[in-house]
Amino acid sequence: MIHPNKTYAIGDVTVTKIEEMRLSVAPPSFLYPDYEAAELAPNLHWLTPSNMDVGSGNLIQSIHSWLVRTPHHTILIDTGSGNDKERPRNAVFHHLNTPYLQRLAAAGVQPQDVDYVLHTHLHVDHVGWNTRLIDGRWVPTFPNARHVYSKAEEDYYGTSDSHNEVNVPSFGVFEDSVAPIIASGQAERISSDGGDYLDYFTFRPTMGHSIGHMSIELRSEGKAALFTGDVMHHPLQVVRPDWNSVFCEWQDAARASRRWVLELGAEHDLLLFTPHFAETSAGYVTRHGERFGWRYE
Ligand SMILES: [Zn+2]
Numbered sequence: 001m002i003h004p005n006k007t008y009a010i011g012d013v014t015v016t017k018i019e020e021m022r023l024s025v026a027p028p029s030f031l032y033p034d035y036e037a038a039e040l041a042p043n044l045h046w047l048t049p050s051n052m053d054v055g056s057g058n059l060i061q062s063i064h065s066w067l068v069r070t071p072h073h074t075i076l077i078d079t080g081s082g083n084d085k086e087r088p089r090n091a092v093f094h095h096l097n098t099p100y101l102q103r104l105a106a107a108g109v110q111p112q113d114v115d116y117v118l119h120t121h122l123h124v125d126h127v128g129w130n131t132r133l134i135d136g137r138w139v140p141t142f143p144n145a146r147h148v149y150s151k152a153e154e155d156y157y158g159t160s161d162s163h164n165e166v167n168v169p170s171f172g173v174f175e176d177s178v179a180p181i182i183a184s185g186q187a188e189r190i191s192s193d194g195g196d197y198l199d200y201f202t203f204r205p206t207m208g209h210s211i212g213h214m215s216i217e218l219r220s221e222g223k224a225a226l227f228t229g230d231v232m233h234h235p236l237q238v239v240r241p242d243w244n245s246v247f248c249e250w251q252d253a254a255r256a257s258r259r260w261v262l263e264l265g266a267e268h269d270l271l272l273f274t275p276h277f278a279e280t281s282a283g284y285v286t287r288h289g290e291r292f293g294w295r296y297e
Pocket of ligand 1: 123125126230275276
Protein backbone atom coordinates (compact mmCIF):
# COMPACT_ATOMS: atom_id res chain seq x y z
CA MET A 1 0.00 0.00 0.00
CA ILE A 2 1.45 3.36 -1.00
CA HIS A 3 0.83 6.22 1.36
CA PRO A 4 1.24 9.57 -0.37
CA ASN A 5 3.29 11.85 1.79
CA LYS A 6 1.24 14.11 3.94
CA THR A 7 2.37 17.49 5.11
CA TYR A 8 1.60 18.14 8.75
CA ALA A 9 1.25 21.61 10.23
CA ILE A 10 2.54 22.20 13.75
CA GLY A 11 1.66 25.85 14.29
CA ASP A 12 3.55 27.78 11.62
CA VAL A 13 5.94 24.89 10.91
CA THR A 14 5.35 22.12 8.36
CA VAL A 15 6.67 18.55 8.41
CA THR A 16 6.86 16.21 5.39
CA LYS A 17 8.37 12.74 5.07
CA ILE A 18 11.09 12.28 2.46
CA GLU A 19 11.25 8.56 1.84
CA GLU A 20 14.48 6.75 1.19
CA MET A 21 13.25 3.18 1.16
CA ARG A 22 10.74 0.68 2.46
CA LEU A 23 11.94 -2.58 3.92
CA SER A 24 10.32 -5.90 4.73
CA VAL A 25 13.39 -7.96 5.54
CA ALA A 26 13.15 -8.55 9.28
CA PRO A 27 10.97 -11.19 10.94
CA PRO A 28 9.91 -9.99 14.39
CA SER A 29 12.04 -12.66 16.03
CA PHE A 30 15.13 -11.10 14.45
CA LEU A 31 14.32 -7.46 15.16
CA TYR A 32 13.27 -8.25 18.73
CA PRO A 33 15.35 -10.87 20.56
CA ASP A 34 12.70 -10.95 23.34
CA TYR A 35 9.86 -11.48 20.85
CA GLU A 36 7.02 -13.73 22.01
CA ALA A 37 4.98 -15.24 19.20
CA ALA A 38 1.85 -15.23 21.36
CA GLU A 39 1.78 -11.43 21.11
CA LEU A 40 1.13 -11.57 17.39
CA ALA A 41 -2.42 -12.94 17.14
CA PRO A 42 -4.19 -10.20 19.12
CA ASN A 43 -2.38 -7.52 17.09
CA LEU A 44 -2.49 -9.05 13.63
CA HIS A 45 -5.66 -7.23 12.63
CA TRP A 46 -3.97 -3.84 12.73
CA LEU A 47 -0.43 -4.91 11.85
CA THR A 48 -1.41 -6.38 8.47
CA PRO A 49 -1.14 -5.55 5.68
CA SER A 50 0.72 -2.26 6.14
CA ASN A 51 3.03 -3.04 9.06
CA MET A 52 3.65 -6.72 8.49
CA ASP A 53 3.94 -8.61 5.21
CA VAL A 54 1.30 -11.32 5.21
CA GLY A 55 3.26 -13.70 2.98
CA SER A 56 6.67 -13.62 4.65
CA GLY A 57 5.64 -12.56 8.13
CA ASN A 58 8.37 -9.92 8.00
CA LEU A 59 7.87 -6.51 9.57
CA ILE A 60 7.43 -3.61 7.16
CA GLN A 61 9.56 -0.58 7.94
CA SER A 62 10.53 2.70 6.36
CA ILE A 63 13.74 4.69 6.22
CA HIS A 64 13.27 8.39 5.60
CA SER A 65 14.05 11.94 6.63
CA TRP A 66 11.57 14.43 8.01
CA LEU A 67 11.65 17.74 6.16
CA VAL A 68 10.80 20.59 8.52
CA ARG A 69 10.10 24.06 7.22
CA THR A 70 9.89 26.94 9.67
CA PRO A 71 9.21 30.51 8.51
CA HIS A 72 12.99 31.00 8.48
CA HIS A 73 14.70 27.68 7.91
CA THR A 74 14.72 24.46 5.94
CA ILE A 75 15.67 21.56 8.18
CA LEU A 76 16.11 17.80 7.84
CA ILE A 77 15.72 15.43 10.76
CA ASP A 78 18.18 12.59 10.03
CA THR A 79 19.45 11.69 6.56
CA GLY A 80 18.78 8.03 5.83
CA SER A 81 21.41 5.61 4.57
CA GLY A 82 22.87 7.31 1.50
CA ASN A 83 23.89 6.10 -1.95
CA ASP A 84 27.05 4.23 -2.94
CA LYS A 85 28.16 3.51 0.62
CA GLU A 86 30.40 0.51 1.27
CA ARG A 87 28.50 -1.64 3.77
CA PRO A 88 29.67 -5.15 2.88
CA ARG A 89 28.51 -6.55 6.22
CA ASN A 90 25.12 -4.88 6.02
CA ALA A 91 23.43 -5.81 2.74
CA VAL A 92 20.41 -3.56 3.25
CA PHE A 93 22.65 -0.48 3.10
CA HIS A 94 25.36 -1.68 0.67
CA HIS A 95 25.80 0.23 -2.60
CA LEU A 96 22.36 1.81 -2.56
CA ASN A 97 21.02 3.82 -5.45
CA THR A 98 17.80 5.48 -4.31
CA PRO A 99 16.14 8.65 -5.67
CA TYR A 100 16.20 10.34 -2.27
CA LEU A 101 17.51 13.66 -3.60
CA GLN A 102 14.93 13.61 -6.41
CA ARG A 103 12.21 13.14 -3.81
CA LEU A 104 13.63 16.03 -1.82
CA ALA A 105 13.60 18.12 -5.01
CA ALA A 106 9.99 17.10 -5.64
CA ALA A 107 9.20 18.58 -2.23
CA GLY A 108 10.78 21.82 -3.43
CA VAL A 109 14.16 21.51 -1.72
CA GLN A 110 17.59 21.48 -3.37
CA PRO A 111 20.61 20.36 -1.31
CA GLN A 112 21.94 23.90 -1.00
CA ASP A 113 18.61 25.02 0.51
CA VAL A 114 19.02 22.94 3.66
CA ASP A 115 20.04 25.16 6.59
CA TYR A 116 20.20 22.57 9.36
CA VAL A 117 20.33 18.81 9.74
CA LEU A 118 19.32 17.70 13.23
CA HIS A 119 20.44 14.16 14.05
CA THR A 120 18.75 11.92 16.59
CA HIS A 121 21.91 9.79 16.56
CA LEU A 122 24.77 8.75 14.28
CA HIS A 123 23.80 5.21 13.22
CA VAL A 124 24.10 3.96 9.64
CA ASP A 125 20.53 4.78 8.56
CA HIS A 126 20.48 8.30 10.05
CA VAL A 127 23.60 9.95 8.62
CA GLY A 128 23.96 8.45 5.13
CA TRP A 129 22.94 11.42 3.01
CA ASN A 130 25.27 13.70 4.95
CA THR A 131 27.70 12.92 2.14
CA ARG A 132 27.74 11.74 -1.44
CA LEU A 133 30.44 10.23 -3.60
CA ILE A 134 31.86 12.69 -6.09
CA ASP A 135 35.04 11.89 -8.03
CA GLY A 136 35.91 9.22 -5.50
CA ARG A 137 35.54 11.46 -2.45
CA TRP A 138 32.80 11.75 0.16
CA VAL A 139 31.68 15.36 0.06
CA PRO A 140 28.92 17.06 2.08
CA THR A 141 25.55 16.74 0.33
CA PHE A 142 24.12 19.85 1.98
CA PRO A 143 26.87 22.44 1.60
CA ASN A 144 25.14 25.17 3.60
CA ALA A 145 23.80 23.04 6.43
CA ARG A 146 24.93 22.86 10.01
CA HIS A 147 24.74 19.28 11.25
CA VAL A 148 23.69 19.17 14.88
CA TYR A 149 24.09 16.12 17.10
CA SER A 150 25.04 14.98 20.57
CA LYS A 151 28.74 15.27 21.30
CA ALA A 152 28.62 11.90 23.05
CA GLU A 153 27.81 10.26 19.70
CA GLU A 154 30.87 11.74 18.02
CA ASP A 155 33.09 10.90 21.00
CA TYR A 156 31.95 7.28 20.86
CA TYR A 157 31.53 6.45 17.17
CA GLY A 158 34.55 8.52 16.20
CA THR A 159 36.78 6.24 18.24
CA SER A 160 37.22 2.97 16.40
CA ASP A 161 38.10 0.89 19.46
CA SER A 162 34.84 1.87 21.16
CA HIS A 163 32.58 0.12 18.67
CA ASN A 164 30.55 -2.54 20.41
CA GLU A 165 29.22 -5.66 18.74
CA VAL A 166 25.96 -4.03 17.63
CA ASN A 167 27.96 -1.71 15.41
CA VAL A 168 30.27 -4.19 13.76
CA PRO A 169 28.08 -4.33 10.59
CA SER A 170 28.33 -0.56 10.35
CA PHE A 171 32.06 -0.03 10.48
CA GLY A 172 32.97 2.87 8.23
CA VAL A 173 29.83 4.92 8.79
CA PHE A 174 31.55 7.57 10.87
CA GLU A 175 34.44 7.80 8.43
CA ASP A 176 32.39 8.27 5.25
CA SER A 177 29.30 10.07 6.58
CA VAL A 178 30.30 12.09 9.66
CA ALA A 179 34.03 12.83 9.43
CA PRO A 180 33.62 14.77 6.15
CA ILE A 181 31.10 17.17 7.68
CA ILE A 182 33.42 17.68 10.64
CA ALA A 183 36.28 18.38 8.24
CA SER A 184 34.17 20.92 6.36
CA GLY A 185 33.36 22.76 9.61
CA GLN A 186 29.64 21.95 9.41
CA ALA A 187 29.33 19.93 12.63
CA GLU A 188 27.78 21.42 15.75
CA ARG A 189 27.78 19.37 18.95
CA ILE A 190 25.30 19.64 21.76
CA SER A 191 25.77 18.37 25.30
CA SER A 192 24.29 15.15 26.67
CA ASP A 193 21.75 17.27 28.54
CA GLY A 194 20.16 18.33 25.26
CA GLY A 195 18.41 21.68 25.38
CA ASP A 196 16.68 24.25 23.21
CA TYR A 197 17.78 24.79 19.64
CA LEU A 198 16.68 27.54 17.25
CA ASP A 199 13.25 28.89 18.13
CA TYR A 200 11.29 25.69 17.76
CA PHE A 201 13.27 22.71 18.95
CA THR A 202 14.38 21.04 22.15
CA PHE A 203 16.77 18.10 22.14
CA ARG A 204 15.47 15.57 24.71
CA PRO A 205 18.02 12.99 25.86
CA THR A 206 16.73 9.47 25.17
CA MET A 207 19.93 7.49 25.61
CA GLY A 208 19.97 3.73 25.18
CA HIS A 209 19.47 2.82 21.54
CA SER A 210 22.75 4.70 21.13
CA ILE A 211 25.03 6.43 23.59
CA GLY A 212 23.90 10.01 23.04
CA HIS A 213 20.53 9.39 21.42
CA MET A 214 18.19 12.39 21.30
CA SER A 215 14.50 12.76 20.63
CA ILE A 216 13.73 16.20 19.24
CA GLU A 217 10.70 18.13 20.36
CA LEU A 218 9.07 20.69 18.08
CA ARG A 219 6.82 23.42 19.46
CA SER A 220 4.99 26.12 17.57
CA GLU A 221 1.99 28.25 18.44
CA GLY A 222 0.90 25.98 21.28
CA LYS A 223 1.20 22.78 19.21
CA ALA A 224 3.81 20.14 19.95
CA ALA A 225 5.34 17.14 18.24
CA LEU A 226 8.27 14.84 18.89
CA PHE A 227 10.74 13.33 16.45
CA THR A 228 11.29 10.17 18.42
CA GLY A 229 14.41 8.76 16.82
CA ASP A 230 15.07 5.07 17.30
CA VAL A 231 13.46 4.64 20.70
CA MET A 232 11.10 2.43 18.65
CA HIS A 233 11.55 0.66 15.31
CA HIS A 234 8.04 -0.64 14.72
CA PRO A 235 4.63 -0.08 16.38
CA LEU A 236 4.87 -3.54 17.96
CA GLN A 237 7.06 -1.79 20.54
CA VAL A 238 4.20 0.51 21.50
CA VAL A 239 2.40 -2.64 22.56
CA ARG A 240 5.54 -4.17 24.06
CA PRO A 241 7.85 -1.37 25.22
CA ASP A 242 9.96 -3.94 27.04
CA TRP A 243 11.20 -5.32 23.69
CA ASN A 244 14.47 -3.76 22.62
CA SER A 245 15.53 -3.97 19.02
CA VAL A 246 18.58 -6.00 18.12
CA PHE A 247 20.24 -2.67 17.29
CA CYS A 248 19.83 -1.15 20.77
CA GLU A 249 23.20 -0.78 22.49
CA TRP A 250 22.36 -0.01 26.14
CA GLN A 251 19.50 -2.29 27.06
CA ASP A 252 18.09 -0.90 30.30
CA ALA A 253 18.44 2.71 29.19
CA ALA A 254 16.75 1.92 25.86
CA ARG A 255 13.72 0.48 27.68
CA ALA A 256 13.56 3.44 30.05
CA SER A 257 13.76 5.96 27.19
CA ARG A 258 11.06 4.14 25.22
CA ARG A 259 8.71 4.16 28.17
CA TRP A 260 9.48 7.84 28.79
CA VAL A 261 8.57 8.74 25.20
CA LEU A 262 5.36 6.68 25.32
CA GLU A 263 4.29 8.25 28.63
CA LEU A 264 5.11 11.74 27.37
CA GLY A 265 3.34 11.17 24.06
CA ALA A 266 0.19 9.79 25.68
CA GLU A 267 0.04 12.40 28.40
CA HIS A 268 0.52 15.42 26.15
CA ASP A 269 -1.14 14.03 23.03
CA LEU A 270 2.07 14.64 21.08
CA LEU A 271 2.19 13.93 17.39
CA LEU A 272 5.10 11.48 17.11
CA PHE A 273 7.23 11.45 13.98
CA THR A 274 9.01 8.10 13.92
CA PRO A 275 12.01 7.16 11.80
CA HIS A 276 11.00 3.59 10.92
CA PHE A 277 7.28 2.96 11.24
CA ALA A 278 5.50 2.20 7.95
CA GLU A 279 2.37 3.91 6.54
CA THR A 280 2.60 7.64 7.30
CA SER A 281 5.30 6.98 9.96
CA ALA A 282 3.52 9.55 12.19
CA GLY A 283 0.82 9.15 14.79
CA TYR A 284 -0.34 9.24 18.39
CA VAL A 285 0.19 7.02 21.39
CA THR A 286 -3.03 6.00 23.05
CA ARG A 287 -3.45 4.64 26.54
CA HIS A 288 -5.45 1.56 27.54
CA GLY A 289 -5.01 0.99 31.24
CA GLU A 290 -1.48 -0.30 31.71
CA ARG A 291 -0.85 -0.69 28.00
CA PHE A 292 -0.28 1.65 25.10
CA GLY A 293 -1.72 1.64 21.61
CA TRP A 294 -0.86 3.37 18.36
CA ARG A 295 -2.92 5.39 15.91
CA TYR A 296 -1.45 6.57 12.63
CA GLU A 297 -2.19 10.13 11.66
ZN1 LIG B 1 17.41 3.72 12.64
